[in-house]
Amino acid sequence: MSIALADLPAEVLIDILSDACTDSGLTGCSLTSVSRDFRALCLWSGVDIQCAAVYGLERMRKFLVMIERRDRDARRVKHLFLTDRVSVDDGFLPSDSCFDMERLTTDLDKLPACWLNRILHAISPYHLKTLTILMPCALLTTVTAPSIFSIPFPSLSELTLHVSVGPCFFDDFSAISSLKRLHIAAFRELPGDIGSSISKVAPTLTHLRISGVTNPLWYGNLPEVLREYVPEEPSPPSPVISKPPSAFPIPSPLDTSLPGSLPPSLHDVIIGFAPFYQLAVRNFERRKIAYFQTAKELKRIMPPDEPNTTREKRLVVLDPPPVTEEDERDDVLRERYKLIRMEWEERILGDEGCWKVA
Numbered sequence: 001m002s003i004a005l006a007d008l009p010a011e012v013l014i015d016i017l018s019d020a021c022t023d024s025g026l027t028g029c030s031l032t033s034v035s036r037d038f039r040a041l042c043l044w045s046g047v048d049i050q051c052a053a054v055y056g057l058e059r060m061r062k063f064l065v066m067i068e069r070r071d072r073d074a075r076r077v078k079h080l081f082l083t084d085r086v087s088v089d090d091g092f093l094p095s096d097s098c099f100d101m102e103r104l105t106t107d108l109d110k111l112p113a114c115w116l117n118r119i120l121h122a123i124s125p126y127h128l129k130t131l132t133i134l135m136p137c138a139l140l141t142t143v144t145a146p147s148i149f150s151i152p153f154p155s156l157s158e159l160t161l162h163v164s165v166g167p168c169f170f171d172d173f174s175a176i177s178s179l180k181r182l183h184i185a186a187f188r189e190l191p192g193d194i195g196s197s198i199s200k201v202a203p204t205l206t207h208l209r210i211s212g213v214t215n216p217l218w219y220g221n222l223p224e225v226l227r228e229y230v231p232e233e234p235s236p237p238s239p240v241i242s243k244p245p246s247a248f249p250i251p252s253p254l255d256t257s258l259p260g261s262l263p264p265s266l267h268d269v270i271i272g273f274a275p276f277y278q279l280a281v282r283n284f285e286r287r288k289i290a291y292f293q294t295a296k297e298l299k300r301i302m303p304p305d306e307p308n309t310t311r312e313k314r315l316v317v318l319d320p321p322p323v324t325e326e327d328e329r330d331d332v333l334r335e336r337y338k339l340i341r342m343e344w345e346e347r348i349l350g351d352e353g354c355w356k357v358a
Contacts, residue, residue, distance in 0.1 A: 050078040050127075051348060053341065056086035060115040067122045076127040079348045082119065083134035084112035085337060120151055128153050132160040132344045134337060136186060150174050158347060160354070162186045162340060167220075170197040177204055183354050185340060186212040186274070187219075195225040195262045205263045209354055211272035215287070216294050222271075226301045229262050229269060230315045267313050270357060271298055273320035275332050288323065295320040316357050 054063045060082070067075050112135050131153075152174055158181040165187035179202040184190075190210075191197040198205065213219055262269075276291050278284075299317045324332055343353035 050076060052077055052079070053081040053083075053344075054119075055083055057084065057112055057115060060112065060119060064115065064119050064122055067119070072124065075122065075124045077123045078127050079130045079344070080119075080123070080128060081132045081134070081341060081344050082116055083337075084136075085134065125151055125153050126155060128156050130158040130344065130347055131156060132162075132340065134162045134185075134340055136162060136164070152176075154178055157181065159183070160185055160340065160344065162337075164188045165190065167191050170201050173201045175200060176202055179205060181205070181207040181355070183209040184211065185209075185354075189218045190220040190222060192220045194220045194222055195228070199261060199263045203263055204265045206265055207268040207355055208262070208266060209270040209272070212274040213271060213294065213298070214274045214276065214291055216290065216297075219294075223297060223301060225262060226269070226271070226298070226315060229266070230301065230303055230311075230313055268355070269314065270316045270318065270355070272318045275321050275324050275329075277324050277326045277329055279326055292320065318357070 049067070052063065054060055067077075116133065116135070150172060153176060155178055156176055157178055159176075159179060160183040162185035165184060167189050168191070169187075170191060182198065182202055182205055187210075198208065210219075210222070213222075273291075273295060276288065279287075281287075295317075299319075302315050302317045303311060340354075347353040
């Protein structure tokens with residue numbers, strides 16, 4: 001005896017549809033048009049929007065309207081990809097090179113960061129598990145989007161940020177105790193004490209990737225933090241010499257609360273470099289030398305790959321890409337943005353995504 005799919009109990013049907021709706025949202029859109037019963041089930045359970053990739057300002061607006069029409073408990077977005085690129089084929093946009101302060105203060109509805117803020121406040125905070133934000137020049141500050149990351153997301157385990165991260169970017173973050181994997185895919189300037197900033201935001205972090213490293217002026221105290229993260233192998237113990245007790249006790253080396261420390265739970269760190277473009281500027285050679293010297297300095301921190309040796313903490317510093325012609329920038333960025341989308345989809349399916357190192 002055959003049983004029609006629509007005749008199955010709602011709980012069983014939701015489990016089946018959850019396995020099907022693991023793409024960018026196309027399957028969920030199709031489900032709502034199958035029949036009235038399927039549409040009602042989607043509106044009640046939120047199974048059709050559990051995975052969503054939203055491109056461009058106009059689609060953000062439509063997505064927000066659709067979300068706000070549902071009951072609060074039915075806004076169960078689990079995996080969310082948000083970008084100001086209109087298409088997956090968009091690379092460098094003309095608006096990326098300009099910044100209009102008057103538009104910033106008087107026309108906030110045209111800023112993608114504001115729609116990002118509204119979407120994150122509209123969805124159910126209890127169900128979001130992975131979030132990728134691809135907005136290369138969006139200034140996610142208290143001016144453009146107040147309290148974007150002040151929302152507690154108790155289930156958020158993975159966050160990828162390709163935004164204009166600045167020195168104070170993490171100041172207004174609420175601690176996300178569930179966050180295990182953080183990928184800073186690009187940044188303008190890292191906080192001066194990147195270790196403390198990350199520990200505040202993600203106290204139980206296990207995986208960290210920082211991509212887009214270029215000039216040492218812009219990455220804070222990253223080398224010092226990495227040296228503390230993977231200290232050199234301890235030397236043989238020296239003879240114990242008894243000394244009188246000190247009036248000023250020295251902190252124990254096992255104390256993980258020292259300023260600048262990354263979360264003690266962290267065991268995988270990957271550092272990558274931004275593309276370096278051939279530019280017709282006067283100080284190009286000086287910038288090029290600084291770029292590759294930065295790469296050498298960070299790679300020297302990486303422990304040697306010794307056979308039959310297992311380390312509790314892994315640090316991988318990737319090789320910098322070769323110098324790229326300026327007229328190839330659009331193609332490079334387009335492929336980069338496609339890769340970020342693909343890595344988000346891979347993580348939904350349980351694959352390694354950006355955490356895979358060839």
